[in-house]
Amino acid sequence: MAIIEVHELGKGYDGHTVLDRISFSVAEGEVFGILGPNGAGKTTAVECVEGLRRPDSGTVRVLGLDPFRQGPELREHIGVQLQHTQLPETIKAWEALDLYASFYDSPRDWRALLEQWDLADKRNTRFAKLSGGQKQRLFIALALVGNPKVTFLDELTAGLDPQARRATWELVKRIRAEGVTVVLVSHFMDEAEELCDRVAVLDRGRIVAVDSPAGLIDGVDTEYRMTFRLMDANGPDPGDLLGNLDEVASVSRTGDLVVVSGRGDFATAVTACLARERVLVSDLRIDKRTLDDAFIALTGRSLQA
Numbered sequence: 001m002a003i004i005e006v007h008e009l010g011k012g013y014d015g016h017t018v019l020d021r022i023s024f025s026v027a028e029g030e031v032f033g034i035l036g037p038n039g040a041g042k043t044t045a046v047e048c049v050e051g052l053r054r055p056d057s058g059t060v061r062v063l064g065l066d067p068f069r070q071g072p073e074l075r076e077h078i079g080v081q082l083q084h085t086q087l088p089e090t091i092k093a094w095e096a097l098d099l100y101a102s103f104y105d106s107p108r109d110w111r112a113l114l115e116q117w118d119l120a121d122k123r124n125t126r127f128a129k130l131s132g133g134q135k136q137r138l139f140i141a142l143a144l145v146g147n148p149k150v151t152f153l154d155e156l157t158a159g160l161d162p163q164a165r166r167a168t169w170e171l172v173k174r175i176r177a178e179g180v181t182v183v184l185v186s187h188f189m190d191e192a193e194e195l196c197d198r199v200a201v202l203d204r205g206r207i208v209a210v211d212s213p214a215g216l217i218d219g220v221d222t223e224y225r226m227t228f229r230l231m232d233a234n235g236p237d238p239g240d241l242l243g244n245l246d247e248v249a250s251v252s253r254t255g256d257l258v259v260v261s262g263r264g265d266f267a268t269a270v271t272a273c274l275a276r277e278r279v280l281v282s283d284l285r286i287d288k289r290t291l292d293d294a295f296i297a298l299t300g301r302s303l304q305a
């Protein structure tokens with residue numbers, strides 16, 4: 001069952017279109033990613049769905065409610081972690097939870113949330129004195145205190161170091177395991193690949209694909225990419241040698257660096273050909289396609305650029 005339905009949602013600022021009639025739906029219980037580069041319109045889209053911004057056109061329904069017109073009713077059932085959530089520096093962890101709980105008719109017991117998110121010994125610690133990871137867990141607890149059916153997490157891991165990001169991913173998996181639908185806004189491919197059941201790829205205000213991460217990767221016409229350096233830059237041209245192999249889709253060269261993409265028994269075919277032609281190479285690396293490759297295939301540019 002769809003818990004969120006977005007149909008032809010349009011939004012612009014000062015005559016400039018930011019969302020160009022986007023449509024997607026989110027099923028109950030899934031982790032749904034909205035993925036795109038900075039400025040693609042992700043926050044605008046999600047804030048229209050949360051009822052925080054008024055769409056110019058189209059319809060949005062969350063749990064059957066219109067977020068803008070039925071905001072107060074809807075907010076009883078959603079949990080939101082905004083991109084730039086802040087709390088007063090001196091508020092204690094328990095006070096923040098108690099305050100947020102007071103906004104809802106049937107909140108969860110925040111004492112249990114403190115336990116669950118490993119903050120029990122920090123209940124009297126002021127917000128400013130919490131570590132980055134503890135603040136992150138407190139924000140998640142705050143997003144869950146209203147006992148939501150859907151929670152929105154916007155750039156949850158921006159600014160965190162790799163270890164803290166991975167720890168946060170585990171938290172998202174825990175939210176999902178509790179049966180809460182998660183809408184995750186991110187510009188990190190690896191995060192979406194790890195966490196999302198389905199992803200909407202947003203680029204310049206348009207949705208260019210909605211699929212599972214594996215489905216998006218399958219859509220890329222090549223499976224592997226090999227890079228290597230030529231030890232003799234004046235030797236035979238690798239494009240001529242490799243370009244005719246059935247397994248090879250493309251060959252590009254910049255100086256002594258060669259990038260070859262292909263599918264099937266690609267690595268064997270390429271290395272056998274190089275050996276046969278006595279082409280010596282170094283720094284050889286083979287990568288399997290990732291969501292980033294799918295994004296490049298869909299939009300013509302990298303998300304990480």
Ligand SMILES: Nc1ncnc2c1ncn2[C@@H]1O[C@H](COP(=O)(O)OP(=O)(O)OP(=O)(O)O)[C@@H](O)[C@H]1O
Binds near residue numbers: 044
């Ligand atoms: N309130 C506003 N008034 C005017 N322009 C805005 C407003 N909010 C966003 N924009 C513009 O709309 C575009 C999309 O912004 P939005 O924050 O939705 O993108 P985003 O994909 O979430 O980007 P980021 O990852 O950088 O947050 C940007 O060009 C931004 O400058």
